[in-house]
Amino acid sequence: MSWNANVLTLYPEMFPGPLAHSLAGRALDDGIWSLDTVQIRDFATDKHRSVDDTPAGGGAGMVMRADVLAAAIDHVLERQPQAPVIAMTPRGLPLTQLLVRALAAGPGVSILCGRFEGIDERLFEARTIIPVSIGDYVLSGGETGALVLLDACIRLLPGVMGAATSGVEESFEAGLLEYPHYTRPTEWEGRTIPEVLRSGDHAKIAAWRKARAEEDTRSRRPDLIERHRDV
Incomplete structure (x- = not known):
């Protein structure tokens, strides 16, 4: 149904x-x-x-x-x-x-x-x-x-998004804004993709993403970061 x-x-x-x-x-x-x-x-x-x-x-x-x-x-x-x-x-x-x-x-x-x-x-x-x-x-x-x-x-209904995990790591899902994203080319207008995202080290990538999510939430939505601390 x-x-x-x-x-x-x-x-x-x-x-x-x-x-x-x-x-x-x-x-x-x-x-x-x-x-x-x-x-x-x-x-x-x-x-x-x-x-x-x-x-x-x-x-x-x-x-x-x-x-x-x-x-x-x-x-x-x-x-x-x-x-x-x-x-x-x-x-x-x-x-x-x-x-x-x-x-x-x-x-x-x-x-x-x-x-x-x-x-x-x-x-x-x-x-x-x-x-x-x-x-x-x-x-x-x-x-x-x-x-x-x-x-x-x-967009959250089963079968709507391509991957079942597509809606998991998004803004507000964990009480924070989502971490920033990058894609090719590696260098654009003198700006490069952060080295950690090109390292292949999944643990370091996860830690960087968590830190950036907290940093961006703190600067852009301090109300969310306060609620996140209380969880």
Whole structure:
């Protein structure tokens, strides 16, 4: 049974988008994963197919309605009750490699793409939904975030990457950024590949890579190095 993604969105034409290409596209063609889009407006009950309304208490913008979104979520839960429901929102938990691995190991995921000023908070109180953010910035909608989440999960599915170990020594897998990479030519613009990587001594290479991973993480992401020390 393939890993299935349900995407609840006002813009289903955005999918699969870039996921139709490269590794994810080939995996989709091979049936390793499948994709179903759900048009949220199909669950609106008024003649205008309204999915939003003005914010309680006043303010700019519009807020996505809990009743319409709940109906859409209930629809996908009937089809795939085991798949967790994720809501892409800047108010969510940070998307991490740990969460990505957990989602990739399951039956799939249902992703709600937020829009406008946000989602009526009562939806999160009434349904089991994991709010997730891909970074400390605001996008026009959750669709771009959904593509990021899906790509991160799909590449980890069995049979997607060429080698089973391809995803093991990567940034964030061990709590650190990945060590730097080099390839031919040995010399380029007066710069050479570090001698240790040309030594053939696997123990020295492993030690160098670990040291560089820690050094680069310390200089670029000190928040990660602090967490790594606590592990």
